[in-house]
Amino acid sequence: MFESFLTYRSGRWFWWALALSAVSIGLYAWHDLPDPPNGGTWLGYTLGSVAAALIVWLIWLGRRKRDYGSKVGTVQGWTSAHVYLGTALIIVATLHTGFQFGWNLHTLAYTLMMIVILSGFFGIWAYARYPSRMTENTGGKSRPELYTEVAELDRQLQRLAEKGGPEVATAVASAVERTVVGGSWLAQLKREDRSEVQLPGKGLVSNAGMAAIVDFVIEHLGASRDGAQGEALRELSTLLGNRARLLSRIRRDVQLVGLLRVWLFVHVPVAFACLAALTAHIVSVFIYW
Amino acid sequence: MTEKVKIAVVGAGPGGLSAAAHAAELGVSHVLLEKTKKHADTIQKYQKGKHVMAEPNVLPLRSPVPFEQGTREVILDGWAEALEKHGVDVRYGAGVSGIEGERGAFRLTLENGEVVEAETIILGIGVQGNPRRLGAPGDDADFVQYQLDDPDEYKGESIVVVGAGDAAIENAVALAKHNNVAIVNRRDEFARAKDGNIALILSAIEAGDVTCFYGTNVARVDTGDFNGAPGQLVLSTPNGEVPVPVHRIIARLGAVPQRGLVEAFGVEFPSKDANALPTLSSQYECNVPGMYIIGALGGYPLIKQAMNQGYEVVEYILGNKINPADHPLLEEKFKALPYKEDVDGILAMMQERIPVFSGVNPLMFREVMLDSAVHAPAEGSVIFEKNDYTNTFYTILDGEVQIEVAPGLTIASGQGNFFGEMSLLSGRRRSATVRAGKGCVLIETPRRTMNKLLNSVDAARRVLDETFILRTIQSRFAPGVPLEVLRPIAAAAQLNQYKAGELLFAEGDDADTLHLIRSGSVTIAKNFGEREIPMAYVAAGNYVGEMGLLGNSTRSASVRATVKTETVSLDAEAFNALLDATPALRAEMEGAVRSRSQQNVRMQGSDGSGDVLSFLMQQGLGEATDVLLIDKSSCVNCDNCEVACAETHDGTSRLNRKAGAVFAEIHVPTSCRHCEDPHCMKDCPPDAIRRAPGGEVFIGDNCIGCGNCERNCPYGVIQMAYKPPPKPGFWSWLLFGAGPGPGQKAGGKASKDEIKKAVKCDMCKDLAGGPACVRACPTGAAVRLSPEAFVDVVSARLP
Known part of the structure; x- marks a missing residue:
């Protein structure tokens, strides 16, 4: 039935990656290392070539993913291979370095590669963890559906607020208008609520969690002597509470979608930087041979 | 005068x-x-x-x-x-x-x-x-109209819209912008309209934009001066008569x-x-x-x-005997046949030789032949293979065919007979391989043409139904038994039709019949206290009720049609006669009873599994032959499925990942299910919607863009779309920023004359390797399944 990319075809790429790592380690252990160890031996060149080829192929996933009519495997299969062979790259590339690091271009390429791989690990973790939480958070509803619910609530709020008196109506309208969802990428990831409301006598104040407007309505409720108005205000406060809950879900959804994607903003650009550094590394090695 | x-x-x-x-x-x-x-x-x-x-x-x-x-x-x-x-x-x-x-x-x-x-x-x-009239005294007043061309034409009027269908709702909501609008609904709720329109009218009513009179009929229309309005509509509501002054009455009550x-x-x-x-x-x-x-x-x-x-x-x-315009087409078609007669002669011969067609009037038969193909296949060539999806109905004009009813068991069928009648139920696979015999000449008629004929010619329908029952019993239960033995059993069998949700039989009923599901599907459910919990889903081509006939005398579970369903039922006596005639069948039946009991016990042991099945059925999957499901626990919202669909199908995605219901982390997105009896096929003027041999329901190039299929699909999976202009290649996008890039939408249309045509999922039947949506999913969350696999989906969710 449903099969994760991690267990794709009984983990076939896991076994390939394991085999590649084992062979690399075995050869390294068996090989006569020069002193100091470096990538200049036949094994060094072999491991280097394999690692370079892997890097190019791993980046090629971005091309394959966009090649929608491609018959070369499925994207799921490619992702599975990408994950496991990318992990094996740690072994292959590290052995290629012979553990010789320094403040130079070669180590830069290696470092960039490690950043890419580690950001990928975060990606795997995120992919395993967040989808279920998203469903749990929204009850399976999509973002547009949630916004439709908000719009529906807003309409009801407006109607009730008018019954609550002009001050309440203006305040509620202001709270609705100054509701903020999202914002900068950091605000999205931190699930910040920068909503505000303009209240009589208080000016523009923070309305995080709809707290300020709820308080305002409840104050009016306490002061109200009119039965129908009181009823409207009571209902209004309930609806505002519902709205706060709904918005909090949307912010959580924004946050989770962000977490599912944020690592790609490291993974992809650094991969290209790594490719550039790798090219420089290869060229320089041949020049200074 | x-x-x-x-x-x-x-x-x-x-x-x-x-x-x-x-x-x-x-x-x-x-x-x-x-x-x-x-x-x-x-x-x-x-x-x-x-x-x-x-x-x-x-x-x-x-x-x-x-x-x-x-x-x-x-x-x-x-x-x-x-x-x-x-x-x-x-x-x-x-x-x-x-x-x-x-x-x-x-x-x-x-x-x-x-x-x-x-x-x-x-x-x-x-x-x-004609539009249905109000049917109340005074309905000929000049302010009563049956059509609304431009809702913005009227402003500041009191208008009553009568009706509760899509047209009435759309008119009422559009008019409410500038007018004081009421809507009159004969029933207590809006049920006839599309979901979107129902939501629209309910929110308009709640917001006070439209006043609704439920459970209300029109009593009469009065003309005169009513507070400045030229008339008043008197309504008979559940609370008595209510007069409403009106400038205009718009009746949208459908057509007679x-x-x-x-x-x-x-x-x-x-x-x-x-x-x-x-x-x-x-x-x-x-x-x-x-x-x-x-x-x-x-x-x-x-x-x-x-x-x-x-x-x-x-x-x-005027008495001129001209040939119809289609005459040359038939002439061309019949060229391939080994006959010397002219077109009319051949048509007459066909009707004479083939009983199914003999009662058909010549004009209609001519139309049938225009849609049909004629073949004179070489002896031994395959006409269709077992398990192909069916689309056409064959009649034998000359010679014979060999039908392989079971491995190694072939029976001959000769002039005047027909085969492939299962095709009249779309979504069924061929039950046998058929090869051409000596001197074989065949007429191959498309499903739609044949069904149109059967709706109009009762005699043909009866011939077909009888043969259908006989062959179903033979192929499903008794392949080795000659038709002559089965004929009395088939004669006692009945064809039954059930509406969606209707019971075939209830738990505790006397067990007296076995149902073979001809089309549609059913769920088997057991009662636990007040609740009826579904235990299993049974698709067309299988049978239910066998437990009752073998051993039990009362039904151990209830069986309910999930969609419109047809069954062939055999009573206990006929069924026992069948068992006596075929000892192997008894063993098969006992095996089936065993495995169904096991499954029931397994499902009973877990809470919630029945709920998953109920959920799938509620989504209309009871009539699906292939459905896209998304596992929400691994879907990362990347939309690659939609993008892949659009990129491989003229820029319009035929699935909507963001839509559709979710239950127990199973998501049924808006996407074609390739229904067994597709709603979209029902009313396609050029007959552009077909089922491919692999079972895919697709729309051909001869679509005229009428939009009937879009309206007829209850699952909203058909859209009207332009073919967009071509996009630049991948490298010019990556290196030079040429747009739109992969996955980005290209606006506009390919050429000026381009019209909007209907587009829907074709399951990527023309792409090697299967559906692009599934192939493009990086995490394996998207799968396409046939209904037989639903039980696996359910059991995968068991603890």
Whole structure:
């Protein structure tokens, strides 16, 4: 039935990656290392070539993913291979370095590669963890559906607020208008609520969690002597509470979608930087041979 | 005042125009009577600038009136010009309310009381029908209207919309912007309309934009001055009569089918079936001598067909024996056959030799043959393989075929017989491989054509049903038993039809029958206290009720149809006779009972599994043959599935990942399920929607963009879309930023003449490797499944 990319075809790429790592380690252990160890031996060149080829192929996933009519495997299969062979790259590339690091271009390429791989690990973790939480958070509803619910609530709020008196109506309208969802990428990831409301006598104040407007309505409720108005205000406060809950879900959804994607903003650009550094590394090695 | 003409043409649609113009051209006395104020009313009502197609392309046009594909305006202007040029005597606002008399002396009574006398009558009034009237005293007031062209035309009026369908809701909501609007609903809720429209009207009512009178009927319409309004509508509500002053009443109560009117003219229909067509001679004459029927009313919905018929029918009335426009097409088709006779001779021979076709009127049979293919396959060649998806129905004109009913068991079938009748139920696989025998000549008829025929010819339907039951029993239960032995058993069997949700039998009932599911599907459920919990899903082609017949005397579970379902039922006695005739069947049945019991126990042991099944059924998957499911626990919202769909299918994604219900982390996105009996296929004028041999329901290039399928699909998976202009390649996007890039939407259309056509999932039948949506999913969250795998989905969710 449903099969994760991690267990794709009984983990076939896991076994390939394991085999590649084992062979690399075995050869390294068996090989006569020069002193100091470096990538200049036949094994060094072999491991280097394999690692370079892997890097190019791993980046090629971005091309394959966009090649929608491609018959070369499925994207799921490619992702599975990408994950496991990318992990094996740690072994292959590290052995290629012979553990010789320094403040130079070669180590830069290696470092960039490690950043890419580690950001990928975060990606795997995120992919395993967040989808279920998203469903749990929204009850399976999509973002547009949630916004439709908000719009529906807003309409009801407006109607009730008018019954609550002009001050309440203006305040509620202001709270609705100054509701903020999202914002900068950091605000999205931190699930910040920068909503505000303009209240009589208080000016523009923070309305995080709809707290300020709820308080305002409840104050009016306490002061109200009119039965129908009181009823409207009571209902209004309930609806505002519902709205706060709904918005909090949307912010959580924004946050989770962000977490599912944020690592790609490291993974992809650094991969290209790594490719550039790798090219420089290869060229320089041949020049200074 | 009366006048007498040779030909009275009723209805100024394409067929009527063509007939009247041809009569005028020949100088024959005629009159063209049109109910509305303009010619071609149905096409006048198309939206502005709509592109009208001229299918079928192979058919030549034979008419003094021009017609080729183009915009509505160009076509209507061309027709108006032709009316003028030929001096057609056309009368608008002349609806015919009654016809009496006979050939040579017909009297047509018009709605305004005038009478027209005619020797012959051509009826070309289409099937659109008249709008249903309010049916209350005073409903002829001039502020009562049955159509709304432009809602923005009215401002500041009090308007009552009567009706609860899509048209009524759309009108009410649109008018509410600038007017004081009420809607009158005969029922207590809005159920007939689309979900979107129901949501629209309910929110408008709640917001106070529209006042709704539920459970209310119209008592009468009064004219006069009511607070400045020209009239008032008196409603009979559950709380008594309520008067509402109105400026305008808009009644949207659907249309009265033409059939009642046509029957009043004396025309007979062969059956009560709503799809039945009047019986016509090969010259379009109906049972009333001198009265001819052309166009959609006679079963020819396409414009060009109707126009050709208009021309031909005038020739026939004048006594000229011309060949129909399709004659050369049939001639070409029959060339491949080893016969010397001419077209009419071959057609007559076919009807003589093949019993299913013998009761069919020649005109209808001609139409059947136009749609059909004829083959003379070499001996031994395969006609179709077992497990292919079926689309066509075969009849044997000559020679014989070999049907492999079981491995190594072949039976011959000869001249006059038919096979492949399972195709009449779309979504069924072929049950046997068939090979051509010696001197074999076959007629292959598409499913839709055959079904149209069966709806109109009862005799053919009966022949088919009997054979169907017999062969179903043979192929499913007793492949080795000769038909002669099975005939008495089949004779005792019954065909049953169930509506969605209807019970086949309930837990605790006496167990007296076995049901073989012919089409549709069922769920088996057991009662736990108050709740009925589904235990299993059974698709068409399988049987239910066997547990009761083997051992138990009462039903151990309830069985309910998930969608419209047909079954063949065998009573206990017949079934036991069958078991005695086939010992192997008893063993198979006992095995089936065992595994079903095991499954029931397994499902009972877990909470919630039945809920998953119920959920899938609620999503309409009971009629699916292949469905896209998304595992929400691994979907990362990357939308690659949608993008891949759009990129491989002219830029429009045929699935909507963001839509659709979720339960227990299973998401049923808006995407085609390739229904067993597809709703979209029901009303496609050019027959562009087909089922491919692999089971995929797809829309062919001959789509005319009418939008019927989009409206008929209950799952909203069909869209109308333009073909977009081509996009730059991957590298020019990556390196030079040329757009739109992969996955980005290209706006606009490929060429100026491009029209919106219907698009839907074709399961990527033309792409090697399977559905692009599934292949593009990076995490394996998207899968396509057949219903047989639902049980696996459910058990995968078990603890």
